[in-house]
Amino acid sequence: MTEFAKKTPAYVGREHGSIHKSECRQYSTIEQALGDALAAYGVTGLAIRADGDVHRFDTADKAKGNRNGWYVCPSLEVAVYGFWHTGEQHTVTTGSKADPAAAAEARLAAMRAKEQRETERRQQQVNTAEQARRWWAMAxxxxxxxxxxxxxxxxxxxxxxxxxxxxxxxxxxxxxxxxxxxxxxxxxxxxxxxxxxxxxxxxxxxxxxxxxxxxxxxxxxxxxxxxxxxxxxxxxxxxxxxxxxxxxxxxxxxxxxxxxxxxxxxxxxxxxxxxxxxxxxxxxxxxxxxxxxxxxxxxxxxxxxxxxxxxxxxx
Known part of the structure; x- marks a missing residue:
């Protein structure tokens, strides 16, 4: 879904895959828009980078170092963020309404994030398997x-x-x-x-x-x-x-x-x-x-x- 970035109160209730909005407004930067959206989930203090890369962060509902959250800003007007452990995914924009180009950018960004996640997961499994074999051999x-x-x-x-x-x-x-x-x-x-x-x-x-x-x-x-x-x-x-x-x-x-x-x-x-x-x-x-x-x-x-x-x- 596409979520328009919002001002206070930014978030009313949480449901899987959806956001209930109150006031909506335009933002001057995507960093501000995404920062407000993440704050609704208790995620604050991130140095958000609108560089097109996938970035990971700790979610507030898990132990430190969990890196279950992710975001990507495919352009200076659109950001996509989500949480791997729940499957939740959302889009924010700087404008007051979405357009087809922003929606397409969001879909591509989400696909790229998922592909990167899968690559990281497979590599971690390989590393852990090697560790398991070392530990077993030495035990x-x-x-x-x-x-x-x-x-x-x-x-x-x-x-x-x-x-x-x-x-x-x-x-x-x-x-x-x-x-x-x-x-x-x-x-x-x-x-x-x-x-x-x-x-x-x-x-x-x-x-x-x-x-x-x-x-x-x-x-x-x-x-x-x-x-x-x-x-x-x-x-x-x-x-x-x-x-x-x-x-x-x-x-x-x-x-x-x-x-x-x-x-x-x-x-x-x-x-x-x-x-x-x-x-x-x-x-x-x-x-x-x-x-x-x-x-x-x-x-x-x-x-x-x-x-x-x-x-x-x-x-």
Whole structure:
């Protein structure tokens, strides 16, 4: 959409892809127009450059250094800005009304910004994959006494360790492209800028398997592997289940059964664990395996929780 730059109050309400305007006015420079528009989002103090290049900036709703915002001024009368994490995009002009030329300039600028973003993203993924391979090669075997493993009562199952962080290797098309770090307090983070969609880890071996499970977290996968002795693919989170399941089905022979092992997020609105597992199963024609809890259990939500609960109660 095209938004005319405005004076105070510059912004009334926010909706995805739209701006509600109050007073409109003409600006003497595109820098002033864009500065006012960005201020409505809490972005101030930028040295705006109308040089035709794509510029990045931090958004106010994310941590410092996020660089989720962008703008480009294709001319001295038009600017386009947006936010990568929301997909929002807007255009401002110095005039009181838009014209076809300004609209065309805005479209081209937005396309250029998107292309540059994709180029930067792909290069960052390459850099992160190289970092992941270096870290993995230099890391030693995980300490079986690591606090996360002892808390979960699980064996390392091939994990490695860098300082205090366990390293879970994540693969895409058979190549190591990222690492998930599991810290002693249970926090989990992939390497910055690495590929995350469609990547997966593995507990056990796929070779010779007749059945493969797909689970969210590494601990759940490890608990299932210890209980059932079948390989378990680690999708990392519910949103990644379908992408991982689809790629797995494409690469495995048809006679190998794939089952989605769902987290039962029964205490979360919408139960994303079950919902996303069922969607992934539907996408590849698979079944869903659900954890079974004790009648009065108010704590467990996944297979790792159930395994730990049973060990604690000597079952």
């Amino acid at each position: 030693g075997a995980a300490d079986p006494g690591h606090s996360y493993l002892t808390k979960k009562r699980l064996a390392p199952h091939g994990l490695r360790q860098r300082d205090s962080a366990l390293l879970v290797p994540l693969f895409y098309d058979g190549e190591l492209v990222n690492l998930e770090r599991i810290f002693p307090d249970g926090a989990k983070r992939p390497l910055f800028g690495g590929r995350v969609k469609g990547v997966a880890g593995l507990v056990g071996k796929l070779a010779g398997a007749e059945r493969v499970l797909v689970a969210e977290g590494w601990a759940t996968a490890a608990a299932l592997y210890e209980a059932m002795n079948v390989p378990v693919v680690v999708a990392r989170n519910a949103d990644n289940l379908e992408a991982v399941a689809r790629r797995l089905r494409q690469h495995l022979p048809d006679n190998i059964t794939i089952t989605l092992a769902a987290d039962d997020d029964r205490f979360t609105d919408g139960n994303p664990g079950v919902t996303k597992a069922r969607l992934a199963a539907l996408a590849i024609g698979a079944k869903v395996l659900m954890p079974t809890f004790c009648a009065d259990c108010q704590r467990c939500t996944d297979f790792a929780d159930v395994a730990l609960c049973r060990k604690e109660h000597g079952l």
